[in-house]
Amino acid sequence: MTKQVNFEKIAHQPAYRVVSEKIRNAIVSGEIKTGELLPTETKLAEQFGVTRSTVREAIRLLEHGGILGRADRKRLVATLPPTETVGRSVSSALLMHQVTYEELWQVAMGLEPLASKLACTAATRKDKLLLAANLVHTREIMDDHDALLDAEIEFHNLLAEATHNSALLLARAPLNELFYPAAWGAVIRALSPGERILVAHQHIYGAICENNPDKAEEWMKKHMLDFRRGIEMGNLGFDQPVKG
Amino acid sequence: MTKQVNFEKIAHQPAYRVVSEKIRNAIVSGEIKTGELLPTETKLAEQFGVTRSTVREAIRLLEHGGILGRADRKRLVATLPPTETVGRSVSSALLMHQVTYEELWQVAMGLEPLASKLACTAATRKDKLLLAANLVHTREIMDDHDALLDAEIEFHNLLAEATHNSALLLARAPLNELFYPAAWGAVIRALSPGERILVAHQHIYGAICENNPDKAEEWMKKHMLDFRRGIEMGNLGFDQPVKG
DNA sequence: AATTGACATATTGTCGGACAATGAGTCAAT
DNA sequence: ATTGACTCATTGTCCGACAATATGTCAATT
Numbered sequence: 040m041t042k043q044v045n046f047e048k049i050a051h052q053p054a055y056r057v058v059s060e061k062i063r064n065a066i067v068s069g070e071i072k073t074g075e076l077l078p079t080e081t082k083l084a085e086q087f088g089v090t091r092s093t094v095r096e097a098i099r100l101l102e103h104g105g106i107l108g109r110a111d112r113k114r115l116v117a118t119l120p121p122t123e124t125v126g127r128s129v130s131s132a133l134l135m136h137q138v139t140y141e142e143l144w145q146v147a148m149g150l151e152p153l154a155s156k157l158a159c160t161a162a163t164r165k166d167k168l169l170l171a172a173n174l175v176h177t178r179e180i181m182d183d184h185d186a187l188l189d190a191e192i193e194f195h196n197l198l199a200e201a202t203h204n205s206a207l208l209l210a211r212a213p214l215n216e217l218f219y220p221a222a223w224g225a226v227i228r229a230l231s232p233g234e235r236i237l238v239a240h241q242h243i244y245g246a247i248c249e250n251n252p253d254k255a256e257e258w259m260k261k262h263m264l265d266f267r268r269g270i271e272m273g274n275l276g277f278d279q280p281v282k283g
Numbered sequence: 284m285t286k287q288v289n290f291e292k293i294a295h296q297p298a299y300r301v302v303s304e305k306i307r308n309a310i311v312s313g314e315i316k317t318g319e320l321l322p323t324e325t326k327l328a329e330q331f332g333v334t335r336s337t338v339r340e341a342i343r344l345l346e347h348g349g350i351l352g353r354a355d356r357k358r359l360v361a362t363l364p365p366t367e368t369v370g371r372s373v374s375s376a377l378l379m380h381q382v383t384y385e386e387l388w389q390v391a392m393g394l395e396p397l398a399s400k401l402a403c404t405a406a407t408r409k410d411k412l413l414l415a416a417n418l419v420h421t422r423e424i425m426d427d428h429d430a431l432l433d434a435e436i437e438f439h440n441l442l443a444e445a446t447h448n449s450a451l452l453l454a455r456a457p458l459n460e461l462f463y464p465a466a467w468g469a470v471i472r473a474l475s476p477g478e479r480i481l482v483a484h485q486h487i488y489g490a491i492c493e494n495n496p497d498k499a500e501e502w503m504k505k506h507m508l509d510f511r512r513g514i515e516m517g518n519l520g521f522d523q524p525v526k527g
Numbered sequence: 528a529a530t531t532g533a534c535a536t537a538t539t540g541t542c543g544g545a546c547a548a549t550g551a552g553t554c555a556a557t
Numbered sequence: 558a559t560t561g562a563c564t565c566a567t568t569g570t571c572c573g574a575c576a577a578t579a580t581g582t583c584a585a586t587t
Contacts, residue, residue: 053540055343067379079567090542092336095569099299099343104372114550114567125376128348132369133450135311142450149397150390150454157389206377206386210394210454297569323538334571339540358538358579531586540577548569557560 058087058097066106066117077107077115122205126212133213137280140270143218144277148263150211151195155255158201159247166201170244173197177237187236188223194240195219201247221281225273226266235265302331302341310350310361321351321359366449370456377457381524384514387462388521392507394455395439399499402445403491410445414488417441421481431480432467438484439463445491465525469517470510479509 062083065071077083080098084091098115101107105124107115133143158166173194180186192215199208239262246255271277296304306327309315321327324342328335342359345351349364377387402410417438424430436459443452483506490499515521 055540067375081567092339092543093541095336096339096343096540099340100347103344103347105376119379120372120376122376122380125373128364129369129373129453131311132364132366133453135363136366136449138450142448145397145401145446145448146394146450146454149393149451153389153393202389204386204389205380206382206390206457207393209373209377210390210457213450213454299569325538335539336572337570340569529587531584533582533584535580535582537580538578540575542574542576543572545572546570548567550565550567552565553563555560555562557558 054089055093055096055100058083058089058094059100061087062097063101063106071117073117073119075117077117079114122209122212125209126216129209130213130216133217134281138213138217139278139280140218140222141277143213143281144222144263144267144270146211147214147218147266148260150207150214151198151263152256152259154195154199154202154207154211155243155246155259156252157204157207158198159250159252159255161203162201162247166197167244167248169197170194170201170247174237174240174244177240181234181237184223184227187227188220191223191236192219198243217281222266222270226269229269229272236262239265298333299337299340299344302327302333302338303344305331306341307345307350315361317361317363319361321361323358366453366456370453370460373453374457374460377461378525382457382461383522383524384462384466385521387457387525388466388507388511388514390455391458391462391510392504394451394458395442395507396500396503398439398443398446398451398455399487399490399503400496401448401451402442403494403496403499405447406445406491410441411488411492413441414438414445414491418481418484418488421484425478425481428467428471431471432464435467435480436463442487461525466510466514470513473513473516480506483509 062077066073071077078086080091080094083094087094098107105118105120108118109115162170173190177187177190177194180190195211196215199211202208239258242258243255243262246252246258267277306321310317315321322330324335324338327338331338342351349362349368351359352362353359406414417434421431421434421438424434439455440459443455446452483502486502487499487506490496490502511521
């Protein structure tokens with residue numbers, strides 16, 4: 040084992056990555072404001088001193104992350120990655136990693152009651168109105184299971200938005216996209232009419248209006264336990280991977 | 284307002300998106316196993332009946348999401364997106380959305396005690412050994428604030444891994460990458476010696492070994508409250524955006 | 528046997544130019 | 558106010574080319 044000189048490995052990033060990073064920086068640093076249109080591909084190519092093909096590859100790199108979007112299907116526009124985009128990638132990663140109902144339920148049990156509690160102090164008048172509207176709508180479509188799922192998801196999402204906490208919103212994205220849709224079939228069969236669901240939602244809404252965090256948290260926990268019971272009673276095992 | 288026929292808007296995705304989706308499906312469906320090499324760009328181009336440029340754009344689309352990686356800087360290989368990659372994109376999204384210390388703390392307050400509780404029943408012998416090793420190491424580097432931060436993050440991460448819940452692991456990624464590093468400066472000044480931190484960690488570890496979920500949860504809550512106090516006492520405001 | 532050198536080959540990164548399709552704007556005709 | 562014809566800008570896609578670099582083979586050297 041003779042002593043050897045160690046050179047640090049040289050970087051040499053491909054040009055499309057460099058260009059991609061430059062554009063990214065320009066956006067996150069605010070040099071290009073969100074919503075603003077970017078120069079056209081040809082102009083970018085000129086400015087960076089590369090070919091249009093290279094610029095296009097750089098753009099694709101950012102496009103998927105949601106940093107770049109299309110204004111009207113033509114021009115590109117700088118956009119802050121909408122939580123949706125990031126949320127979707129989280130969900131798809133979880134799917135690929137064979138996340139189970141139980142894992143998602145545990146996270147739900149941690150986040151949803153928290154959201155309820157926080158919403159009590161953070162909810163604005165507008166948030167409450169939206170929740171109220173959701174309840175009315177839910178009562179109307181009580182028999183349509185598909186529509187009821189949408190309403191259920193919307194309720195929990197409105198609740199999360201009422202906390203005005205973007206970190207929480209993002210952390211619970213997989214619940215919207217994976218947990219509720221996947222668990223729904225079993226849950227709705229177990230809690231035969233959607234009555235129990237609506238009652239829980241109403242109590243949570245009531246607690247928020249009364250500014251009663253503890254009550255909101257408690258009812259959400261009950262609601263989540265109902266979900267657990269539904270999944271366990273359904274034919275889908277609690278420790279089975281969620282199927283997208 | 285005359286009645287009008289409504290046609291559903293026609294899709295027409297650009298080819299590079301179609302190709303991208305095809306490849307993505309081939310990977311997530313397991314048709315191409317992870318770690319396996321993909322055909323070369325030229326062959327893909329032939330198979331899909333498009334040009335190499337188009338294939339390359341499709342590849343860039345996937346490359347950013349971590350579904351495709353480089354084997355050796357030449358050939359492409361299929362890889363499951365490592366949780367790291369996804370976690371980073373979540374964190375950077377939160378940064379851009381000017382997430383505040385308070386928002387992150389609230390999420391931490393929801394997830395970390397949950398992790399402690401779950402770890403009590405899910406932790407394997409190996410998990411406990413890793414935690415114990417972390418405690419020993421922490422005691423040794425008590426005076427090196429930077430090293431202490433790393434140990435702190437590692438402790439919480441080991442704890443989360445001990446739950447064997449990938450959804451939880453992903454949901455709390457921003458805590459590792461944003462919350463703890465950003466809050467650390469203030470916290471370490473407020474809780475002058477790291478003594479209080481170590482004590483909390485030890486009690487949590489003890490609770491896990493005794494299989495005492497309630498105790499684990501309680502001590503983690505105390506630990507989190509210490510963080511809150513630290514941030515509030517520090518010069519950085521609790522409602523200020525976290526700076527990356 | 529192990530290293531080295533020379534060489535052909537395969538694959539990616541980058542370039543340049545070309546054309547079709549489509550969206551946006553202008554202006555005249557109805 | 559709507560329609561039609563026209564131009565122009567921009568993106569999507571194609572083609573062909575070349576340089577740089579990894580890979581593989583084989584002989585020559587030590």
